[in-house]
Amino acid sequence: MQALAELSKLADTLSNPYIEHWKEEGGKVIGYYCTYVPVELIHAAGMLPYRVRATGSTSTALGDLYSDPMMCTFTRHSLDHALRGEYRFLDGLVAAFSCDHIRRMFDAWSYGKVETGRPPFYLRFLSVPFKADDLAVEWLTGELERFRQSLEKHFQVTITDDDLRRSIKAYNEKRTLLKSLYELRKGEAPPVTGAEVLKLAIASTAMPVEEFNRLMHKLLDEVQSRDGFSDYRARLLMVGGELEDPAYIEAFEELGGLVVMDYLCYGVRDFWDLVDENAEPLAALANRYLYRLTCPRNMGHRERVEFINSMVKEFEADGIVVERMKYCDAWGGESALLRWTERKADIPCIVLEREFLMAGAGQLRTRAQAFLEMLRER
Amino acid sequence: MVEKYADHKEVLNMANFALPLLEDNEELRHQRAVLLYHKAWLEMVLRAEEEGKKFVYNQFNLYTDLFYAFDLVPIPPEIWSLTKVTLRDGYGMCETIDAAHEAGIHPELCSAHKSAIGDQLLGNRIPPPAMIVNPSFPCDNTKVAYQVLAEVTGAPMLVMDCPYFGPDTDEKVAMDYWVQRVKELIRFLEEHTGQKLDPDRLKEVIEEANRAIEYVLEYESFRQLKPLPQPGVALGSAMGGFTMSGLPEYTELMKTLRDDIKDRVDKGKTAVPEEKLRLNWFYLHAFYDGGVYGWLETKGVVSPVAFHGYDVLEPIDTSTTESTIRGLAKKLLGFPMGRQGTGSSHIYIGDCIDATQRWQCDAVILSGHAGCKYIRGLIGLLRDELRKIGVPMLVFDMDTFDPRVAPPSQYYPIIEEFVDICVDKKEEGIALV
Numbered sequence: 001m002q003a004l005a006e007l008s009k010l011a012d013t014l015s016n017p018y019i020e021h022w023k024e025e026g027g028k029v030i031g032y033y034c035t036y037v038p039v040e041l042i043h044a045a046g047m048l049p050y051r052v053r054a055t056g057s058t059s060t061a062l063g064d065l066y067s068d069p070m071m072c073t074f075t076r077h078s079l080d081h082a083l084r085g086e087y088r089f090l091d092g093l094v095a096a097f098s099c100d101h102i103r104r105m106f107d108a109w110s111y112g113k114v115e116t117g118r119p120p121f122y123l124r125f126l127s128v129p130f131k132a133d134d135l136a137v138e139w140l141t142g143e144l145e146r147f148r149q150s151l152e153k154h155f156q157v158t159i160t161d162d163d164l165r166r167s168i169k170a171y172n173e174k175r176t177l178l179k180s181l182y183e184l185r186k187g188e189a190p191p192v193t194g195a196e197v198l199k200l201a202i203a204s205t206a207m208p209v210e211e212f213n214r215l216m217h218k219l220l221d222e223v224q225s226r227d228g229f230s231d232y233r234a235r236l237l238m239v240g241g242e243l244e245d246p247a248y249i250e251a252f253e254e255l256g257g258l259v260v261m262d263y264l265c266y267g268v269r270d271f272w273d274l275v276d277e278n279a280e281p282l283a284a285l286a287n288r289y290l291y292r293l294t295c296p297r298n299m300g301h302r303e304r305v306e307f308i309n310s311m312v313k314e315f316e317a318d319g320i321v322v323e324r325m326k327y328c329d330a331w332g333g334e335s336a337l338l339r340w341t342e343r344k345a346d347i348p349c350i351v352l353e354r355e356f357l358m359a360g361a362g363q364l365r366t367r368a369q370a371f372l373e374m375l376r377e378r
Numbered sequence: 379m380v381e382k383y384a385d386h387k388e389v390l391n392m393a394n395f396a397l398p399l400l401e402d403n404e405e406l407r408h409q410r411a412v413l414l415y416h417k418a419w420l421e422m423v424l425r426a427e428e429e430g431k432k433f434v435y436n437q438f439n440l441y442t443d444l445f446y447a448f449d450l451v452p453i454p455p456e457i458w459s460l461t462k463v464t465l466r467d468g469y470g471m472c473e474t475i476d477a478a479h480e481a482g483i484h485p486e487l488c489s490a491h492k493s494a495i496g497d498q499l500l501g502n503r504i505p506p507p508a509m510i511v512n513p514s515f516p517c518d519n520t521k522v523a524y525q526v527l528a529e530v531t532g533a534p535m536l537v538m539d540c541p542y543f544g545p546d547t548d549e550k551v552a553m554d555y556w557v558q559r560v561k562e563l564i565r566f567l568e569e570h571t572g573q574k575l576d577p578d579r580l581k582e583v584i585e586e587a588n589r590a591i592e593y594v595l596e597y598e599s600f601r602q603l604k605p606l607p608q609p610g611v612a613l614g615s616a617m618g619g620f621t622m623s624g625l626p627e628y629t630e631l632m633k634t635l636r637d638d639i640k641d642r643v644d645k646g647k648t649a650v651p652e653e654k655l656r657l658n659w660f661y662l663h664a665f666y667d668g669g670v671y672g673w674l675e676t677k678g679v680v681s682p683v684a685f686h687g688y689d690v691l692e693p694i695d696t697s698t699t700e701s702t703i704r705g706l707a708k709k710l711l712g713f714p715m716g717r718q719g720t721g722s723s724h725i726y727i728g729d730c731i732d733a734t735q736r737w738q739c740d741a742v743i744l745s746g747h748a749g750c751k752y753i754r755g756l757i758g759l760l761r762d763e764l765r766k767i768g769v770p771m772l773v774f775d776m777d778t779f780d781p782r783v784a785p786p787s788q789y790y791p792i793i794e795e796f797v798d799i800c801v802d803k804k805e806e807g808i809a810l811v
Contacts, residue, residue, distance in 0.1 A: 107723040
């Protein structure tokens, strides 16, 4: 499983040989927070979009100077990394208005608190609507046009509609490939674990998409000959926010659970929906990024539940695990609503609070164990 | 089963008891005006239910003008809930906060919203809505809480999507989008009330609200004077802007506040005999603890301005329906707290510095309300910017609505130490930062 091994490594570190090679060749890397940033625009500008993680962070001592103990630990760790210079390979940063934590962390960058080493550093904050309708699409299309112009001006490049179409095609291919892999998880013996899939998903955001697509084609061939995972106690659908640590999923899978599907930030929300390749590119992007599977920063709880419950059926999940980052209000409200809804639908659902670091691993395993036992007895 | 609206009826009883005691007391004229105003709103809501009027839950960062143009009765659920905060020795919201916790609402949500959700879950606490209106500002708390309220009440909800206002925002383009959303709100209200917007009624309501705005701005200009002429914390358009803006009662309140402070200026009255320090409370202080300002005044420390006493309003041009709607759209982005939540930290920080300088304050205090992430997340940046202009800042942990998080006995010593150091430094001519 060479392709799987090659891709899985990329989740362990912030940078990797693909990024280093890209930089050596004179390429620019633009970091982005959140799946609401249209990466196609960055790609069309000839740059490498890199989804910012906080992998390897062990402290928030510096980050807390410009954050607060009541803020999401992912953003605090990420800001800590930034202040320590861990993102020095970036040439720019783009964030979308996902939540209060992201926007305040971004403000620390825009107030010049992060030493970027080489001015001028590109910063852009995207105003992404909180609901999807015609007005919102019109607004976001205009916002993406302003984004395009700012990239062109800052980096002295031209982004044509044809460039955008090529980028859209490349990212649609990535999405289709990942979906194909997910299809294989519907079977009785899925060929990949949930932890492995998370690593692949992370890799897809940390390397040139063309390289990822090439390796994914190889991987889809390789898994055909892999013995699937059939020795599990329960099939799980994992729901939640920014989860970048495969160890969290491993905690369930080591106890006999198998995550067969998800509704995660690095999971289906990132890639499930395609961009219309036949429409005007910016409008097509605006449509896709608004009407895609949403995060609870968006309205649309009922649509999210409808999708989750349909996936429970399709993937024959025995139960739902909702992981919520402490202090995250979006997932705080959503997890309460999910709990109420799934109770009525008689779908077992557990809500677990977590922090960015896996500090309470023992506690997590205890609760995972109890949940899996309960599922087995049903 | 608890009696319907028992807590709010008790609050009304308390108001009816207190009002005669405040009559003919010139020193307490503005407190009396505020109490009369809230009494009027409570009575209006209770009467409206009997009359079969329709309620709209308006998120508390929305001025109510447009709702009155449709003859709706606005209830901001947070404000309805916090009306009972002073009951049970300041623990008035704890029962409903706990009900939300027990139902699975995360504890880090703003307690005003937890309490509003708890009101729904326990029942008999708040009239049900015919519709709900929620703008996407100021914060995640409101977006989340209102999704929950919509699910629990089953009422149709309109989310007014607001663009992000950052340093690079094209304000004209952003405002055009927001105006479209206000027009969407009008269509929503028309659909759910079954009546078309009456432009004459809208004009009437807005012109009434304009009169209130003029009084508010005049009142706030008097609060900038040194020494401060009027004790207590500043009260601006937010004092009731979310309940009866557009009605004569609101205009009367603002006029009384203006008259009171003007009268004091004319008579040469001051808040304290000797003013030693001026504070900018640029966040909400505890609603169960109105005594903190009086306590500070015994030390010569006054509070000329606060978050909800800082307005950037202007009267709306009512010459055409379009100009009225555009002016209303701009006003809706100016509600204190809502305004600062529409975009990046530069809005809040810029406003805080402006308030500090124009109201001639020596120091800034933030009551660090647990659950308010959009403010807490910028404290480090604010600290740095205030240091550049030599202004010290105190932040202390507490909860604006739940005294159990940090009781006054815990944070009073923190405030005292801070103000004592500032006063001593001032007296010795040492820079505060």
